Amino acid sequence: MEPREEEDLFERFKEFLGVNPALLGTLTSITLIIVCWTIKDSLRIKDIREKHVFITGCDSGFGNLLAQRLHKRGFTVIAACLTEKGSQELKACTSPSLRTVLLNVTNPKSIDNAVQYVAEETSNKGLYGLVNNAGRATPIGPTDWLDMEDFHRVLDVNLIGLIEVTLKFLPLLKKARGRVVNVASVMGRLAFGGGGYCLSKSGVESFSDSLRRDMQYFGVKVSIIEPGFFKTGVTSLDIIEKDLNRLWSRLPPDVKGSYGEKYFENYLKVQRLSMNTFCDTDISKVTNCMEHALTARYPRTRYGAGWDAKFFWLPLSYAPAAVADVMLKIILPRPLAGKRVLSKNQVDV
Ligand SMILES: NC(=O)c1ccc[n+]([C@@H]2O[C@H](COP(=O)([O-])OP(=O)(O)OC[C@H]3O[C@@H](n4cnc5c(N)ncnc54)[C@H](OP(=O)(O)O)[C@@H]3O)[C@@H](O)[C@H]2O)c1
Numbered sequence: 001m002e003p004r005e006e007e008d009l010f011e012r013f014k015e016f017l018g019v020n021p022a023l024l025g026t027l028t029s030i031t032l033i034i035v036c037w038t039i040k041d042s043l044r045i046k047d048i049r050e051k052h053v054f055i056t057g058c059d060s061g062f063g064n065l066l067a068q069r070l071h072k073r074g075f076t077v078i079a080a081c082l083t084e085k086g087s088q089e090l091k092a093c094t095s096p097s098l099r100t101v102l103l104n105v106t107n108p109k110s111i112d113n114a115v116q117y118v119a120e121e122t123s124n125k126g127l128y129g130l131v132n133n134a135g136r137a138t139p140i141g142p143t144d145w146l147d148m149e150d151f152h153r154v155l156d157v158n159l160i161g162l163i164e165v166t167l168k169f170l171p172l173l174k175k176a177r178g179r180v181v182n183v184a185s186v187m188g189r190l191a192f193g194g195g196g197y198c199l200s201k202s203g204v205e206s207f208s209d210s211l212r213r214d215m216q217y218f219g220v221k222v223s224i225i226e227p228g229f230f231k232t233g234v235t236s237l238d239i240i241e242k243d244l245n246r247l248w249s250r251l252p253p254d255v256k257g258s259y260g261e262k263y264f265e266n267y268l269k270v271q272r273l274s275m276n277t278f279c280d281t282d283i284s285k286v287t288n289c290m291e292h293a294l295t296a297r298y299p300r301t302r303y304g305a306g307w308d309a310k311f312f313w314l315p316l317s318y319a320p321a322a323v324a325d326v327m328l329k330i331i332l333p334r335p336l337a338g339k340r341v342l343s344k345n346q347v348d349v
Pocket residue numbers: 056057058059060061062063081082083086103104105106133134135136137157161183184185186226227228229230231232233234235
């Protein structure tokens with residue numbers, strides 16, 4: 001650059017400062033905040049090797065990958081699996097220092113056994129990390145296809161089971177001034193699709209908020225993971241469609257009629273299309289958030305995991321209900337009665 005040009009530039013910069021002190025102040029503050037936040041967010045804990053982490057639902061999906069990743073990083077992992085098969089498979093691809101234990105979160109006795117095992121494994125030093133990951137999505141479908149039993153099947157695992165596991169591990173967590181990482185979902189922030197799933201995840205959000213506020217005095221930190229859609233067991237179309245078939249085929253004729261025979265076919269078609277569009281195969285996006293929540297000096301309160309969560313579902317959850325309703329109406333299938341053939345349909349029924 002010529003000296004003359006340099007002078008020009010300097011003059012213009014001085015002018016800019018003079019004209020826009022407020023803008024300059026704002027920009028500097030924002031930059032400073034971002035820099036400080038980034039530094040704070042990147043600080044890590046020490047002594048991983050002495051820390052025990054207990055993860056539920058390690059047979060497959062996020063829990064399974066997290067167990068392997070934390071084990072590689074040097075944590076002492078106790079991976080809880082629902083089935084013996086899941087436990088054997090996880091053991092087969094890790095080393096013997098990764099412990100597994102059988103846990104069905106809907107069974108109080110099973111939870112007690114797991115707590116007992118962890119208390120012995122940690123020689124009463126306390127538990128550093130509890131990751132409440134176990135969950136199920138089915139039965140899920142239009143609300144009037146479901147009965148109370150269907151609601152219970154999901155709520156008992158995703159919410160009541162999670163609460164019971166947390167309560168029973170809290171004494172060990174307080175002892176180690178540990179951390180709880182609860183897996184919720186974008187569907188806990190924006191409810192669509194009837195059944196216990198959205199309710200359970202919204203319950204996980206609020207249980208975690210209360211827990212975080214109550215436990216802060218004891219040094220126990222609580223984080224919530226809000227994944228978007230990922231390709232795993234809970235989004236398996238085979239499982240969801242098989243259960244939808246069960247729900248549809250048991251419907252009384254009048255309810256079926258109100259939806260129209262074509263509805264079921266359409267529902268499956270739209271669901272397949274949206275699941276195939278939305279489901280991300282890179283589940284490490286979720287386990288990275290869980291790892292941050294366990295290893296960061298200052299874990300975040302909420303982690304939106306996946307592009308769809310960050311840029312679509314979570315922003316939509318803040319939008320006015322009318323906007324979210326229209327967006328969801330575009331995406332989801334609708335019954336005959338909702339297709340302006342109301343009068344014709346009513347005659348049919
Ligand atoms: N995938 C997604 O798009 C997504 C999005 C948001 C949130 N989530 C949440 O992420 C968590 C992990 O799910 P994932 O996606 O990794 O699916 P996944 O592969 O099905 O993992 C869920 C695990 O929980 C286990 N489980 C089911 N019922 C249980 C019970 N009663 N007691 C103990 N364990 C039980 C399952 O065992 P079996 O396999 O033997 O049934 C499975 O290993 C769940 O809480 C889910 O709701 C997933």
